[in-house]
Amino acid sequence: MYQSTTKSFRRALCVAAGLLPIAFSSAYAAENLGGDPSALSLRLSPAQYRQTIADIFGTNIVIDGRFEPEVREQGLLAIGARWANVSDTGMDRYDELARGIAAQVVSPKNRGTLISCKPKSETGADDACARAFISGYGRLLYRRTLSEQEVATRVKLAADATATTKDFYIGLSSVLSDMLISPNFLFRYRTVETDPTKPNEKRLDSYSKAAALSYFLWNSTPDDQLIKASEKGELQTAEGLRRQVDRMISSPAMESGIRAFFADMLHFSDFQTVAKDTTFFPRYTTKINDLAQEQTLRTIVDHVRANKDYRDLITTRSTYLTRSLAALYGVPLADTTDNGEPDRFISYTYPEGDPRAGILAQVSFIALNSHSARTSPTLRGKALRENLLCQTVPPPPGNVDFSAVENTSNQVLKTGRDRLLAHSASPACAGCHKITDPIGLALENFDAAGGFRTSENGAQIDTSGVLNSVKFKGVSDLLPLIRNDPALVSCVSRKIYAFGTGKMPPRASERGSEEWAAIEKKFGQDGYKVLNLMRQIALSDMFYAVSPVEVAAAK
Amino acid sequence: METSILARRQVLRGMLAGSAVSVGLPILDCVLNENGNAFAATGKAIPERFATWFWGCGLGEGNWVPKAAGADYELPEQLSALKPFQKRMLLFSGSNIMLDGANNNTHTTGAMGITQGDVNKQFKASIDTIIGDHIGRGTRFRSIEVGCAGDPGATWSVREGQGRQPAEISPIKLYTRIFGPEYVDPNAGEFKPDPQVMVRHSVLSGVKDERDALNAKLGAADRAKLDNYFTSLRSLEQKLEIQLQKPDPLEACTKPAAMEGVDKGALTLATEAMARAGLFAQLLAHTLACGQTRVVNLALTQGISPLRREGESTNHHAYTHEEAIDPVLGYQVKVKWFHDQYMQALHDYLVTMDSIKEGDKSMLDRMLVFAFTDHGAPRLHSVRNYPLMFFGTANGRLKTGMHVPRPGDTTVRIGFTAQQAMGLPVSAWGEGSNRVTSPISEVLA
Known part of the structure; x- marks a missing residue:
């Protein structure tokens, strides 16, 4: 009796909670994470860390090492960054990364271009040169001008380190790695000041504004122009702010921001645990994980920078392919001019009516939301609902007994639809599977690696279904329904x-x-x-x- | 299969990325004191060591539970791989994680209860870090975490306020981290502090000096985050301080042969994960024997085990949901194949720990290995009747060789018992119905 009541309750909960916007679940989630939702400091993401180092020291600095895992909250790592901290092990890793970067910056190969001064002696301290190095790079790393005390402390530390090692550049390297593990670099803090126009009110100071802008639009640290604008107070005026925002949006660096946002929204960080069985999918080689993300991000960047309607990404026939991806998709790609780059991306347009159109039919969505050797309509449906429509699909209940729906005579469930029908017959599961499965089953023409198919285990795949009371025959009918769903644009705007x-x-x-x-x-x-x-x-x-x-x- | 006792000069060799690796030589009896609990040369106690070993998706429909309690029980076929260690094992059955109305967030809630004593809040201190804070100070690493299937978030090790400790997924990277250029051989005759380490230690003061200025402008929540950051920075500082001191000799310690190359990242075949688990076991054994840490955590799989049998498209986790229970055998046949692999991997891990000899006992004898999973019955994803095991005596504080049924008891009591066995002065652990104030006294020596 108790069990039956619990199941009914869970079912009702599944159905009722299924389409709640994610925002309503945030308070519980924050508490569940053990963090304080009022924390505002944001830990740099691995992508931000990499982009920042590349922008400050150049792209030839190799960042070799693993980062502390990110925290995803309300669908975004960018929100989870408020809860993300540095663990003991993570500190070790940041320290390793910092030392690797610092050693490269001061290496004989790079010091001529990355260090603006030369010491009087390479075996002795040179406070003036160290000061120039520390204040110059400190300003970019900390996203503000360093205080005199901060500079003086590190000039002395560099001199002490030089005295110990008899190497000026080790002295510089040690203080640089020290700055690279500083919370002032690893976290973005917001600083407020009294608003001179409204003395009783506080406002964000210029440096904090600059950092917020640059990580939002460029996914990187403020450049020299932006820091100068903040130092002059320009960001506190409407005109000054507009001038900087327009400059940044028209900059090539804007691509980094677009990529970072969509990679976060589409959960590309999950690719680190994606592997496909090459027995089943011989064309899904290890490089496909990277190529798949790149295909989608190129498609999106082109679309967004051309100022096209966001909704059309769901149905766009325009994309990019490499030979490897084309082989995986089963698409003929003519490319005879590889110039030593056999897997270069080539612009490609699917013919009218091709079911592979749109970013949801791309490997980056299809394969990411599948198991290693077979599809998962539930995972695909869940990903679309949560990642693109901002709807919550509750987790599966525990203690569910499937025995009532499983045929002990070992019935062969040939297709994904067969298997899910078994789930849906369970009262505890039906509510939630009704939310996820119609969408996921419409994508069943794509196997676990992204290849197109019409049958599974010899049985014809049925991709028909109903979404929001509208019947569809397959993915080509479904995508326009998703494109026109108001939740699609509401979701992307909220997540941006x-x-x-x-x-x-x-x-x-x-x-x-x-x-x-x-x-x-x-x-x-x-x-x-x-x-x-x-x-x-x-x-x-x-x-x-x-x-x-x-x-x-x-x- | 009985484990063999190694002669002092005998070296167990395994394969690490194609390279032969030697496991530690046994310690001569004469290097221990009369009681066998301390090194004669230094007078220092043999270090306490604690390990967790996790696998996902439970162990079967209850038919792994021995029919008899106490000693001399008949080990069920589901656990036959562990037969060589039956006398050195405590097998707990029947305990539950009490949900207290919380949703059973499958693959998470139960494991949170077991490791943190709380089903409601993630990121509370886990049992390994609680024990590590007691026994692990003074080592280069407070703990080492590894994930064998390629997911850095696979282990359940959590430091309060810091989140889950990231697991190393590459044996080669782990080798470099432990035994790379910064490794100081405790048995090397001569010790000279590395000037670069001295420099690294001294420049940390630059970061420490920033604390007050930052604190002054932050709200309470961000100050708490900053405090946690500085706790981690202090750990780094302590690690460097340890590297600047001459380590005590550890005769069981030998440095493994160098590993090079690139590991595969995520794995999907159970056989591949087993092989990686073997490599990790070797490295963890060396790491413990060489005094680099006293706490190690290994996750064979994620909770939702993605591992497959070669040639099959369905993974372990999917089988737990979809495979019918064989009406004759009473369990899921394909799922059991995975259990058999996992129990064999656990056996192999124990053999590796056992191969390190310290006096008349092995490292395994003296340590405590806590093996746990996220669910009871896999098909139900239940939080009842958990299969949990202890191996080793925790330096003689645990009796072994028993099946200990705990029907209706909270699983948290087992973790609490582990804490007391490891010498922690704790009087209570857990929250709500999972709160306990007394251990399972029958297993304490």
Whole structure:
């Protein structure tokens, strides 16, 4: 009796909770993580760390090592960064990364270009040269000018290290690696100041604004121009802010920001645990994981930078392919001019009506949300619901007894639909599987590696279904339904804001909700152009709003 | 299969990436004191060591439970791989994780309960870090975590406020981390502090000096985060301090042969994960024997085990859901194949730990290995009747060779018992219905 009641309750819970927007689950999740939701410091992501180092020291600096795993919260690593800290093991790893980078910066090969001065002697201290090095790179690493005390401390440490090792460059290297493990580098902190135009109010200071902007739009540290603009106070004026935002959006570095956001939203970090069995999928070689992400990101970057309607990414026939990917998809790709780059990306347009159109039919979605040797309509449906529509699919309940639905005479369940029908017959499972499976089953023409198929184990695959009361025959019918779902644009706009701030935009009646409603409305009026949305957010007041916690800390 | 006792000059050799690797030589009896619990040369106690060994998806439909309790029980076929260690094992059955109304978030809640004593909050201190804080100070690494199937988030080791400790997934990278250029051989005759380590230690003061300025501008939550950051920085500082001191000799310690090359990342075949587990076991044994850490955590699989049998497209976890229970045998036949592999891997791990000799006992005899999983019955993904095992005596503080049924008891009591066996002065552990204040006294010596 108890068990039956519990199952009924769980079923009801599944059905009821199935389509709740993710934001409503945030309070529980934050508490469940053991962190304090009012924490605002953001740990640099591995991608931000890499991009920052590349922008400061150049792309020839090799970053060899593993990063501490990221925390995904409310669907985004960018939000989880508020909870992410540095563990003992993680500190070891940051230390290893820092020493590797610092050694390369001061190496004989690079010191001529990366160190602006030469010491009087390579075996003795040179405070002036060390000071120039520390204050110059410290400004870029800490995203602000270092205080005199911070510089003086490290000049002395460099001199001491030089005295111990009789090597000026080891002295520089040691203080550089010290700065690279500093919380001032690994975390982004927000600093508030008194607003001179409203003495009773606080505002974000210019350096914090610059960092927020640069990691939002470029996924990297502020460049010299942006730091100079913040030092002059330009970011505190509407005109100065607009000038910098427009400069940044038109910069080639904008591609980094677009890539970083979509890689986060599409959960590309999960590729680190993706492997396919080459017995079943001989064309899914180890490089496919990287190529698949690159294909999707190139498709998206082109689309976004051309200011096209975001929704059309779901149905776009335009993409990029390499020979390896084309072979995996079963697409004929003519490429005879590889110039020593056999797997280069080539622009490709699918013919009208081709089921492979759209980013959801790409390997980066199909294979990522499959098992290693077979598909998972449930995982695919769940990923689409959660990652692109911001809907929550509850976790499967425990203690579910499948015996009632499993044929002990060993019935052969040939297709994914057969297997899921077995799940759906279980009352405890049916509610949630109704949310995920119609979408996932429509993608069953794509095998676990992304290849196209029409049958499984000799049985014809049925990809028909119903979404939002509309019947569809297969993926080509389903994608336009998803494209036109209002949740698609609402979700991406909310996540873009969260990518920049580490938190979801306010709900109705919360502080800032009116401004957010206006931004969303403008997004629609502009034709759902992602760059315009990012610009709107970057110019908004809410993007830089200070919280009561920050105000209290400033006192 | 009985484990063989190695002669002092006998060296067990395994294969690490094609290279022969030697495991530690046994310690001569004369290097221990009369009681056999301390090194005669230094007078220092033989170090306490603790290990966790995790596998995903449970162990069967309850038919792994021996029919008799106490000693001399008949080991069920499901556990036959562990037969050589039956006399040195404590097998716990029947215990449950109490949900107290919390949702059973499958593959997470049960393991959280076992390792953290709490089913509601992730990222509370786990049993290995609690024990590590007691026994692990003074070593170069507070603990080492490894994941055999390629997921760095596979282990359950959590330091309060820091999140899950990332697992190393590459044996080659682990080798470099432990036995690379920074390794100091405890048995080397001459010791000279490395000037570069001295420099690294001294420049950390630059970061420490930033603490006050940062604290002054942060809210309470961010100050707490910063405190945790500085706790980790202090660990790094202590690690460097240890590297600047001459280590005590450890005769059971030998440095493994160098490993080079590149490991595969994520694995999907059970056989590949077993092979990697073997490599990790060898490295962890060396690491413990050489005093680099006193706590090691190995996760054979993630909770949702993605491992497959060669030639099959369905993975272990999917089979637990989809395979019917054989009406004659009473269990899922394909799922059991994975259990057999995992128990064999556990056996192999124990053999490796056992091959390190310290006096008349092995390292395994003196340590405590806690083997656990995330579920009871795999098909149900239940949090009841957990198969849990201890191996070793925790330096003589545990009796072994018994089946200990705990029907209806909270599984947390088993972890609490482990803490007391490891010498922790604790009087309670766990939250809600999982809170316990007394150990399983019948297993304490």
